[in-house]
Amino acid sequence: MTPSPKPTPSFPWLVIPPAAVLIVLFGVPLLLVLAVSFASRGTYGGIEWALTVTNYTSIADPLYLRIFWRSLWLAVVTTVICLAMGFPLAYVIARAPRRWQGVLLFLVIIPFWTNFLVRTYAWMFILRTEGLLNQALLALGLIHEPLSLLFTDWAVLIGLVYGYLPFMVLPLYAALERLDRSLVEAAWDLYAKPAQVFTRVVLPLSRPGVIAGCVLVFIPSLGAYVTPDLLGGARTMMVGNLIQHQYLVVRDWPFGSSLSFVLMAGVLAAVLYYLRAGGARSLT
C-alpha cells in the first residue's frame, strides 16, 4: 500500500471568530429586517406585529418605481463610464515600468485616505453655481453664465464615477498585469490592427477583471446614499435615499425594510445574471 500524502494542515477553529461576527452582526440583523418588512407601521412610527405584504405591494407605486429606475440607470451609466475610463488607466499602469507601477497604484488609492463624506463636500464646492468649475469656465470665456450643475443627475453621476473608479481600476490592473505582453505582439505580428488586438486578445483575456470591476462598481452605485444626498439634493433621489427617508423621516420602518429587501434581491439578480452571462463566455 502506498502511503497516503501527508494532509495539509488545516485550522478549522480559525473560522469561528469571523463566522461569529458575521452571524451576530450581519445574519441576525438581516433576519430582523426581513421580519420587520412584514410588520405594520404603528401610529407614532413604532412597529406593530400585524403581518402583511402591503409593504411590498405598495412599492409598485409609479413614484417608487421611478426612483428604482433612476437608481438602476445611474448605476449602469456609472459602471459603463468607470469601465471606459478605468480600462485605459489600468492598461497604462500595467504596462508602465515595474518600479512606476507601485507609485501609480498608490496614486489611485490615495483618495481613500480622506473620508468619503469630506470628498463629496469638496465636489459640492467644485460644482455649485459660484464653484471652482464655473469660475474656471467663466474665466476661460467658454461660458458666459454659470451652469447649474449641483443638484442634478449629472452631479450625482460625476460623484459616483469619482467615488467608484478605483474599484474598477484595481481588478482591471490585476488582470492586465498578468496579460503576457508577447500575446499582444503575436496578434500584431499576425496582421491585427491595434483595435483588433484590443477586441480579439486584450479584452477577452482581461474578462475576469472586467467582470470583477463592473460588479464592484455597480453594487455600491445602485445603493449609493451619500453621493445622491449631497450632490443630487431633494430632486434626484436614489433608492438609498428613499430607504433612509422611510427609516428616519417618515419613520415607516416596515416599508424601509421591504425597500431594502427588494434592492438586495435586485442587486443579487443583476449580479448573478451578469456573472452567468459573462462567466460562461470567459470559459470558451
Place this chain on the structure above:
Amino acid sequence: MDGNGNSVELREVTKRHGATVAVDRLSLTIRKGEFFSILGPSGSGKTTTLRLLAGFEQPDSGGIIIEGRHMEGVPPNRRPVNLVFQNYALFPHMTVAGNVAFGLEMQGLPQAEIGPRVTEALAMVRLAAKQDRLPAQLSGGEQQRVALARALVNHPAVLLLDEPLGALDKQLRLEMEVELKALQERVGITFVCVTHDQEEALTMSDRLAVLHQGRLLQVGTPEDIYTAPASAFVANFIGVSNGLSGRVEGIVGQHATVLVEGIGVIHAPAVPGVDAGAPVLVTVRPERLHLSRDQAPEGYQNHFAVRVAKVIYAGNETQYLLTLPNNQTWKARIPNADGAATRFHAGESAYLKWRTAEAVLLPE
C-alpha cells in the same frame, strides 16, 4: 537590385536601448529560401535584431529591406514576416484551429478559404487531430508545432524564429532540429532563426552569423565557421576548443611557427594579417588531437608529452582531460574504434600530437 535573390537586407542598422548599443552598425544579407541563424550569447543583440525585423522596434539608424521593400515606418501587421515566439505566445482563449486561423482572419480572407488552409497547416505539423484543443491541453512540443503552423499558414516571405527549441527537452530538441530543417526545405520560405545554442545553429542552418555585443563577428556556412573561426571569441563560442597563447616567431610561405611559453615551438597555417611578433591564439579542436604512447612523431608536426588528468567514457568515443607541460588543461576526444587496448587511464603519461593543418591561428 533588391529583389534579386535577397530576402532580407540589413544596412548599417544601429539600435540603442538607453545607454547600451544593442545592435551596432549591423549589415547582413539573407538570401531567399535560406535557413539563416543568428548566433550569439545573451546580450549579443540577436533578439533585438529579430524584433527589428518583425517591426516591434525601429532602428535608430540604418535601413531594413525585406523582399525589396524598405521597412521604415511599416508596423508589424503590414510586414510580410511572421514570428514564432520563444514562449510560443499562443492565444490561451482560442482553440488550436482558432490560433492558426487568426492571421488569415485578420487579413480578411473569406471563411471558405481559411478553413482548408488551416487544415493544411495543421496537417503539415501533424496536429490535425488536436485542432479543437486549447493550447493549455497540449505538450510543449505540440504547442511549438501550433506556433509554427500559426505563422506558416500565412505564407510569409520570411519566418522569424526566436530560440525555437529553447523550451524543449534534449531529446525533443534533436528531433525538432531535423524536423524544422525538413519543414523549411519543404515550404521554401526564408527562415531567420535566433539562437544561443551553437549546436542547433550548426545543424539547421545554411548560413549563420555570429553576433557579440551588437557587432557582427562572422558570417558563413556552418563549415566555414566551424573550421575557420574568424576570432578567438567565435572559436570559443562555436565549441569547446583548445587554445595556446603565444607569439609568432616566423612565417615561411603558408607556414607559421609560434613560440609558446612552457611548451616550445608550435606549427600552424599562416593567416593573412598576422605577422612575425604578433600575439596569437593557436586553437585545435578536441576531435583533431591524437594521443599515443609512442614518442615518435609518426608524421605529426606537433607533439609533446602530457599527463592524463581525467577519462570520460562516452560510448563511441573517450574524452580526456590532459595536463600540458605549461599546466594548461586541454580536452581530447578520441574514437573508441581501436578497442580497449589503446585507451589511457587517469594519471598516465602520453604523447599529444596533431598535424599543422589541424590548428587555426587567431590574432589576439
